[in-house]
Amino acid sequence: MVVIITLVFAGCKRKGCTDPSALNYDMDAQKNCCCNYTEVFDLGIDFDFRVSIDPFLYNTPFTDQTGRKFDYSFVRMYLSNFRLVNASGETHVNDTFLLIDPTITKYNIGKVAVGDYSKIRFDIGIDSITNSTKQPADFAQDHPLGPQSPSMYWAWNTGYIFLKLEGSVDTNLIPDGTIDWPYVFHLGTNQLLRSVELNYPVSGDDGQKLVLDIGVDLARFFDFVDLRTENSSHTLNNLFLAKKVVDNGPNVFYKK
Amino acid sequence: MTIGYFKPPSIWFSFYLILLAIGCRQDPNLKYIDSPYSLDIPKGITPPNIPAENTLTTLRIQLGRELFYDSSLSLDYSVSCATCHLQEFAFTNNQQKGIGIHGIIGKRNVPTLTNIAYSPKMFADGGSFSLEAQVFAPLQDSSEFSLEMTALIERLSTNDHYRQLSHAAYQRPIDAFVITSAIASFERTLISFNSKYDQYLLGGDKNALNESELKGMALFFSQKTNCGDCHAGINLTDYTYQNIGLYENYDDPGRARITLDVSDEGKFRVPTLRNIELTGPYMHDGSINSLEEAVEHFDKGGRGHSNQSDLIRPLFLSDQEKMDLVSFLKSLTDVQFLNDPSFGGDN
Numbered sequence: 388m389v390v391i392i393t394l395v396f397a398g399c400k401r402k403g404c405t406d407p408s409a410l411n412y413d414m415d416a417q418k419n420c421c422c423n424y425t426e427v428f429d430l431g432i433d434f435d436f437r438v439s440i441d442p443f444l445y446n447t448p449f450t451d452q453t454g455r456k457f458d459y460s461f462v463r464m465y466l467s468n469f470r471l472v473n474a475s476g477e478t479h480v481n482d483t484f485l486l487i488d489p490t491i492t493k494y495n496i497g498k499v500a501v502g503d504y505s506k507i508r509f510d511i512g513i514d515s516i517t518n519s520t521k522q523p524a525d526f527a528q529d530h531p532l533g534p535q536s537p538s539m540y541w542a543w544n545t546g547y548i549f550l551k552l553e554g555s556v557d558t559n560l561i562p563d564g565t566i567d568w569p570y571v572f573h574l575g576t577n578q579l580l581r582s583v584e585l586n587y588p589v590s591g592d593d594g595q596k597l598v599l600d601i602g603v604d605l606a607r608f609f610d611f612v613d614l615r616t617e618n619s620s621h622t623l624n625n626l627f628l629a630k631k632v633v634d635n636g637p638n639v640f641y642k643k
Numbered sequence: 644m645t646i647g648y649f650k651p652p653s654i655w656f657s658f659y660l661i662l663l664a665i666g667c668r669q670d671p672n673l674k675y676i677d678s679p680y681s682l683d684i685p686k687g688i689t690p691p692n693i694p695a696e697n698t699l700t701t702l703r704i705q706l707g708r709e710l711f712y713d714s715s716l717s718l719d720y721s722v723s724c725a726t727c728h729l730q731e732f733a734f735t736n737n738q739q740k741g742i743g744i745h746g747i748i749g750k751r752n753v754p755t756l757t758n759i760a761y762s763p764k765m766f767a768d769g770g771s772f773s774l775e776a777q778v779f780a781p782l783q784d785s786s787e788f789s790l791e792m793t794a795l796i797e798r799l800s801t802n803d804h805y806r807q808l809s810h811a812a813y814q815r816p817i818d819a820f821v822i823t824s825a826i827a828s829f830e831r832t833l834i835s836f837n838s839k840y841d842q843y844l845l846g847g848d849k850n851a852l853n854e855s856e857l858k859g860m861a862l863f864f865s866q867k868t869n870c871g872d873c874h875a876g877i878n879l880t881d882y883t884y885q886n887i888g889l890y891e892n893y894d895d896p897g898r899a900r901i902t903l904d905v906s907d908e909g910k911f912r913v914p915t916l917r918n919i920e921l922t923g924p925y926m927h928d929g930s931i932n933s934l935e936e937a938v939e940h941f942d943k944g945g946r947g948h949s950n951q952s953d954l955i956r957p958l959f960l961s962d963q964e965k966m967d968l969v970s971f972l973k974s975l976t977d978v979q980f981l982n983d984p985s986f987g988g989d990n
Binding site for chain 1: 766770771772773775776777778779780782783784791792793794796818819820822823824900901903
């Protein structure tokens with residue numbers, strides 16, 4: 388009799404969800420069953436890179452607000468800390484870091500809990516904890532924070548370069564259309580992190596793939612910047628100019 | 644019915660032994676067997692922190708040492724870490740500044756790697772937070788190695804020996820993690836606790852220091868000089884950033900380059916004094932040529948920069964006292980460290 392009871396009890400394993408990432412995770416469960424997960428949708432962004440109203444192109448002359456010609460030879464930017472916002476607050480999207488290259492328009496952000504949202508927020512740059520404690524060797528080569536070519540990591544100083552803008556400009560006192568001088572902005576350090584917020588209604592259902600259309604007017608980084616004389620900052624050697632450029636960041640992005 | 648051709652056992656046995664011998668000689672994996680490695684730290688001294696994601700093993704150290712001495716880390720294969728960090732000068736270069744590819748002269752004096760495992764930050768201004776992270780700086784700098792990490796990974800990945808070492812040591816192919824971790828591991832082994840000063844203090848050998856060295860030691864740690872206030876602890880540095888009034892106006896902002904704080908202008912990391920006899924010229928810019936000159940600077944009390952430490956003031960030392968201080972500083976030389984073949988390159 389005792390043997391039969393023992394055998395019966397030995398055969399009854401507690402059923403429940405053994406996946407810790409599930410909504411109904413049961414730490415006492417011994418036999419996996421019936422896991423429920425948060426319903427999520429996939430979020431991506433399709434960026435439309437422009438220089439004012441013109442499509443972005445490398446090594447092509449554009450005209451700034453003062454009638455001065457300039458071009459771009461290299462642009463990279465880190466975006467991170469993506470959040471969707473509704474009346475309940477912010478919903479963070481993964482641990483997503485994007486390294487934006489204006490010749491690539493489509494990026495995956497990650498999975499978001501289903502629901503209705505009214506805004507999207509993200510940072511231009513990298514949060515101070517990651518920026519102060521991580522370095523490219525901590526990441527796989529194909530991770531945005533891994534080693535890049537050209538490098539997006541300062542090395543002589545802790546942290547990543549949030550924004551690189553390089554090109555050339557017509558520095559003649561009276562612009563004559565001759566692009567004759569390089570400009571270079573390598574901007575970063577924790578104090579130069581900037582936040583962007585866009586009103587963007589998003590409603591996602593379980594399993595959907597949604598893509599946001601966001602315009603990026605790169606020319607706006609140079610609002611109030613006189614490229615003729617203000618054409619170089621590696622941040623710490625010209626912090627005033629560095630701040631002027633990144634402070635324009637929130638105005639660069641817009642909902643299409 | 645005959646099955647096969649039966650040979651006497653002794654011939655088969657010899658054949659087997661020959662096969663075994665050939666097999667063993669050709670086994671390429673015997674030299675890639677890894678084992679944990681412990682630093683040889685004297686009893687009573689706290690060992691340095693080793694990060695959990697990069698514990699020390701013999702193969703990690705071997706890979707790091709080989710990379711440290713490998714000039715293929717530089718764009719034109721002309722310089723390696725060891726070009727500026729020469730063991731005979733306690734891993735400095737006996738020059739005012741570092742010299743990179745194309746003979747380009749760098750911005751600052753080369754710091755010693757003696758007991759670098761204990762340093763919480765790298766560079767004279769503390770700009771890098773770990774030995775691993777530091778590797779990127781000379782690598783990327785166009786006046787040092789001028790080679791991007793991505794290009795270096797490609798270069799090293801074609802080397803069969805490095806590929807095998809990488810797998811054996813880190814269980815992954817050559818990448819930035821392996822390169823930076825291996826070099827950091829080798830650098831962490833550069834431990835020096837065998838100077839005459841150590842023999843006196845740790846080893847209990849009361850005869851290890853002569854009269855002048857003893858007097859110099861007492862003076863160094865006295866309130867008359869306060870040298871030991873900043874040059875404190877087992878490595879004779881408290882790792883703080885100090886302005887010693889080297890100049891009234893500094894070309895090099897020092898710590899302020901990192902913090903952007905005006906009150907950090909002209910402040911540089913207090914260097915270790917271990918092996919100081921070998922690591923001249925001195926100061927962040929190599930502007931002081933001898934230990935005597937260095938003592939003279941502190942005796943005079945600095946040039947009066949606004950951020951100058953209050954501890955820097957005229958000391959009114961006698962000639963004998965200056966000589967005693969220099970004697971003491973020379974007693975911090977660790978000859979074993981300078982000659983240890985496990986810190987050197989393969990010739």
